[in-house]
Amino acid sequence: MKDVLLVAKGVARSFRSTRVLSECSLAVQEGEVLLLLGANGSGKSTLLRILAGLLRPEAGVVERSPLLLERGVSYHAHCLMLYGDLTAAENLQMFAEVSATKQSWSSGAGGLTESIQEWGLAPHRNRAVNQLSKGLQARVSLARGFARASALYLLDEPSSALDDNTTKHLCGAISRKVSEGAAFVIATHDLARLASVATRALLLSGGAVVNDSQAPSSEVAAHSVQQTIERYRELNR
C-alpha cells in the first residue's frame, strides 16, 4: 500500500472577483504521475501553487504527510525561481548550499557537475540565466528541481520550451524519480510527449475537477488516463 503524500480538500481560490478554483479536491500517492489537464485559465497553475504551499487557499485545506514535510516539494514553473544575473552554475550551487536538508540534494562539486551534465548545460554553465534562451532557462530550472530528492514534484508545463531530446530526457528523469518513490503532478497541454509517463489524469474545467482517472491498478489507470485525455480533447474542440 502506497502512502498518501498530500490531500487537498475543497480548495478554492479567487483573484479579485474572479473565481479561479472552486471546491477542488485530490489526493496524491507515492509513485504516482498525475497529469493535470485543462484549458487555459482552468486553474491548473493556481492549484499547483496551492499544493506547493506558495499560495493560501481561501477555502479548504491541504494536508501534507510527514514524509512530504520532511523531504519537501520541488516546483518548476514559468517563473524560473532563479537569479537572472547569476550564472546557471551559481544558481544551482546556491540552491544546493541553502537547502535545509543537505543530504536531500546532489550537492557538492560532484553533484553540481553531474546535474549540469545531465541537463546538457555544460557549455552554458558560466552564462547568466538572463542571457540563456527560454529552453536553456527551463533546463536550469528543471536541473534545480530534480537535483533535490523531494517526495513530490510539481511541474507546470515543463516541456513548453523544451526540444524533443530534452523532453525525452525529462520523461526519463521522471521515471527514475518515480522508481525511487517520488510522485509528480504535471500541468500540461503537451499530451503527445508527456502522456506516456502518466499513471493518472485529472481534468479541470472552470476551476473544478470534472474528471479523475484514479483507479487501483495500473492497467485500469492507463485506460482511464486515455479516457480523461479524450474528455479533455472534447472539451477543447
Add this chain to the structure above:
Amino acid sequence: MIALRQFSRILKYMLLLEFRVRDAVTLLLSLSIMFAVIAGFGITSASLEPRVRERLFPALLWLCFMVNAAVALGRSFEYESEHKVLDGLLLAGVPPAVLFFAKATVNILVLCAGQVAGVTVLGMLLGVSLVPHFGLFSAVSLLVIVGYSALATIVAALTAGARLRNVLLPLILLPLLFPLFFCAIELTTLILEQGLLPLSSQWLSLLAGLTVVYVALGATLFEFAVGD
C-alpha cells in the same frame, strides 16, 4: 546552525549579485554626492557663519540620506522579483526571516557606502568635520542605517509586486521613518556641539528602541510580505 549557514550562503550570492550589477550602490553614491554638492553650494553661497552651517549640517545630511536611500532601495527586490527567486528559496526550506536578514544586511552595506559619500562631500563643502567624533557618529549612523534598512526591506518586499512600487515605497516608507530621523538629527547635533553621546540621552534610547522594533517587525512580517 542551519539558519546561520543558510544566511551566510544567501548573503554571499546576494552580495555577488550586488557587486556584479551595482545599480543600487551606484545610484545611491551618485545621488548622495549630487545632493551634497547642491546643498553645499547653496549654503556656501549664502555666506552663513560657520556655527550656523554646523547647526544646519545634521538636518541636511540626514535629509540627503533619507531621500536618496529611499530611491536607491526602491529597486531592492528587483533581482528577486524578476524570476520569483524568493519562492524557490522558500521551497528549498529557507525560513522567511533568514531571507529578511540577508536582504537587510545587503541593504545596510549599500546604505553605509552612501552615508560615507554624503558625509564626506557635504562635510567638505560646509567645512564641518566629523573626524574628531568618528566613533560616536558611526555608532549613531549604524543604528539609523540598521533601522532604516529593516523597515525599507519589509516595505520594499510588500511593494515589490505593485505596478506603482517606485511611488509607493517612498510614500509608505518615509513617514514611518520620521521618528528615526528626528533622533538622528538631534544626536548628530549633540555630537557636533558637545562632542559626546551620553548613554542617558532620551534620543539615543528612542533610536535604539526604534531600531530594535523595526528589526523585530521586519523579521516577523517578512513571511507575509513574500507570501501571496
